[in-house]
Amino acid sequence: MFLGTHINGVDVKGRVSAPADFRAVARDEALEGVYCWPAFDGPFLEGCGQGLMERFKAMLDAWDPYDEIRTAFARAVLGEARLLGFDATGRVTLPKEFAAHAGLDGQAAFVGLGDKFQIWNPDAHEAHRVAARETLKDNKHRLRPPQAAARGDGGAA
Amino acid sequence: MFLGTHINGVDVKGRVSAPADFRAVARDEALEGVYCWPAFDGPFLEGCGQGLMERFKAMLDAWDPYDEIRTAFARAVLGEARLLGFDATGRVTLPKEFAAHAGLDGQAAFVGLGDKFQIWNPDAHEAHRVAARETLKDNKHRLRPPQAAARGDGGAA
DNA sequence: TTGTGTCCCATAGTTTCCCATGGTAACCCA
DNA sequence: TGGGTTACCATGGGAAACTATGGGACACAA
Numbered sequence: 001m002f003l004g005t006h007i008n009g010v011d012v013k014g015r016v017s018a019p020a021d022f023r024a025v026a027r028d029e030a031l032e033g034v035y036c037w038p039a040f041d042g043p044f045l046e047g048c049g050q051g052l053m054e055r056f057k058a059m060l061d062a063w064d065p066y067d068e069i070r071t072a073f074a075r076a077v078l079g080e081a082r083l084l085g086f087d088a089t090g091r092v093t094l095p096k097e098f099a100a101h102a103g104l105d106g107q108a109a110f111v112g113l114g115d116k117f118q119i120w121n122p123d124a125h126e127a128h129r130v131a132a133r134e135t136l137k138d139n140k141h142r143l144r145p146p147q148a149a150a151r152g153d154g155g156a157a
Numbered sequence: 158m159f160l161g162t163h164i165n166g167v168d169v170k171g172r173v174s175a176p177a178d179f180r181a182v183a184r185d186e187a188l189e190g191v192y193c194w195p196a197f198d199g200p201f202l203e204g205c206g207q208g209l210m211e212r213f214k215a216m217l218d219a220w221d222p223y224d225e226i227r228t229a230f231a232r233a234v235l236g237e238a239r240l241l242g243f244d245a246t247g248r249v250t251l252p253k254e255f256a257a258h259a260g261l262d263g264q265a266a267f268v269g270l271g272d273k274f275q276i277w278n279p280d281a282h283e284a285h286r287v288a289a290r291e292t293l294k295d296n297k298h299r300l301r302p303p304q305a306a307a308r309g310d311g312g313a314a
Numbered sequence: 315t316t317g318t319g320t321c322c323c324a325t326a327g328t329t330t331c332c333c334a335t336g337g338t339a340a341c342c343c344a
Numbered sequence: 345t346g347g348g349t350t351a352c353c354a355t356g357g358g359a360a361a362c363t364a365t366g367g368g369a370c371a372c373a374a
Contacts, residue, residue, distance in 0.1 A: 001214075003192075004239045009365065013319080017364050021239075041223070088322070090363075111236045114214055129236070132229040133197045139226050140198065166355070170329085174354050244331070246354075 001025065002112030005129075007122050009107055014099060015091045016108050022117065023090050025049055033092065036119070037081035038101040045094075045102050045119040047084075052115045158182065159269030164279050166264055171251045172244075173265050179274065180247050182206055190249065193276070194238035195258040202251075202259050202276040204241075209272045 006019035018026075018034065026034050029050035036047040056077065063070040084092035094104065102108075103121040111118045111125065120128070163176035175183075175191065183191050186207040193204040213234065220227040241249035251261065259265075260278040268275045268282065277285070 001210075001235075001240075003235055005236055011366075015365090020363060087320080089365085091365090093319080111232070112238075113231050114217065114235050129232065132232040135225060135229040136197050136233050139229070142226060143230060168356070170357095172355090177353060242330095245333095248354085250329075 001114055002117040003114075004112050005125070006110045007107055008110065010094065010099070010104055014094045014096065015087075016094060017089070017091045018086060019110050020090065022110060022112070023086060026086075033083050033085035035081050036084050036092075036094075036098065037077055038098060039118070040076040043101065043103055043121070043124060045098055046116060047119065048116040158271055159274040160271075161269050162282075163267045164264055165267065167251065167256065167261055171253065171256055172248045173251060174246070174248045175243060176267050177247065179267060179269070180243060183243075190240050190242035192238050193241050193249075193251075193255065194234055195255060196275070197233040200258060200260055200278070200281060202255055203273060204276060205273040 002022055002025055004019075004021065006021070008017045008019065010016045022034070026032070026049045031050040034047045034049060035053050036045055038044075039046045060070060060074055060078075082095065082098075084094070086092060094108075099105075102119055103124065104119070105121070107122050109120045109122040109125045111120060159179055159182055161176075161178065163178070165174045165176065167173045179191070183189070183206045188207040191204045191206060192210045193202055195201075196203045217227060217231055217235075239252060239255075241251070243249060251265075256262070259276055260281060261276070262278070264279050266277045266279040266282045268277060
């Protein structure tokens with residue numbers, strides 16, 4: 001599971017060390033790298049390992065092949081995604097257009113979100129992080145998911 | 158179940174012995190460590206074992222992926238959490254930013270809360286404990302959780 | 315050739331692992 | 345019931361392993 005926030009340096013060649021924790025997650029899924037694509041809803045990158053990528057594919061397979069949403073999703077994620085391989089020391093090289101999309105310059109913040117993660121410009125992420133905490137403080141009583149009442153919630157996974 | 162309050166020392170390397178009772182709980186869930194993150198609503202840390210973490214994940218999976226509160230929750234918990242592994246003698250190492258968030262300096266109070274626990278600066282916890290008792294005395298007639306009658310569940314988030 | 319991208323090697327700093335020790339609480343036996 | 349013994353818990357320090365990072369060499373394409 002991708003957890004925590006790790007800030008690592010991006011050198012002039014566009015290389016950045018994937019956090020060791022994240023590498024361990026990817027390798028547990030027998031992948032010597034991570035899938036990565038520019039988010040379609042903000043200035044950051046999204047990434048995942050083999051497991052989630054296969055779930056995406058299964059989801060698409062189960063969908064009406066000519067549904068507009070399906071096509072749009074496939075284009076926005078699969079069409080933009082690349083497999084970034086780890087080098088011998090655990091770094092990945094970010095394509096220029098990826099770095100540009102996320103405004104990465106010198107540093108990158110890897111944010112673990114369970115089965116996927118995001119890569120942010122550290123300053124942009126910090127601003128977002130503070131905002132998220134405020135949102136949560138104001139809404140912590142709504143933390144039960146919408147379906148909880150219907151499903152009984154609390155179910156162990 | 159995490160129960161009771163235990164105060165242990167934090168050494169210069171940021172290491173602290175997890176209470177033996179807590180270790181036993183984590184190991185019952187086949188986890189050689191504990192998940193831990195800075196609380197979003199106060200100067201303390203929160204922690205849990207495998208069971209609650211998987212319920213968090215299940216809750217997120219059941220939610221609209223782009224709901225604002227869901228995202229804020231994922232960011233504030235998963236994005237800040239880390240799996241702190243036990244060393245051979247049962248200690249965990251607190252990342253510097255964790256110790257800073259909770260104001261831990263020399264000692265840490267582990268407070269069991271059932272399926273999760275908190276880690277406090279002992280002085281801050283004592284003050285908070287007294288205040289919490291007063292709150293409870295003033296509200297003891299409201300102790301039945303709102304959902305209890307309907308669902309028979311009293312989960313707290 | 316020139317620019318670009320990949321691979322390899324070197325290094326400082328940090329983190330993790332390992333061993334050793336005192337204190338405390340539980341247990342056993344007389 | 346009291347004394348002694350054992351096992352476990354919490355803690356301290358040192359060494360090895362790993363992480364993150366920088367620079368240079370090489371291959372390929374324009």
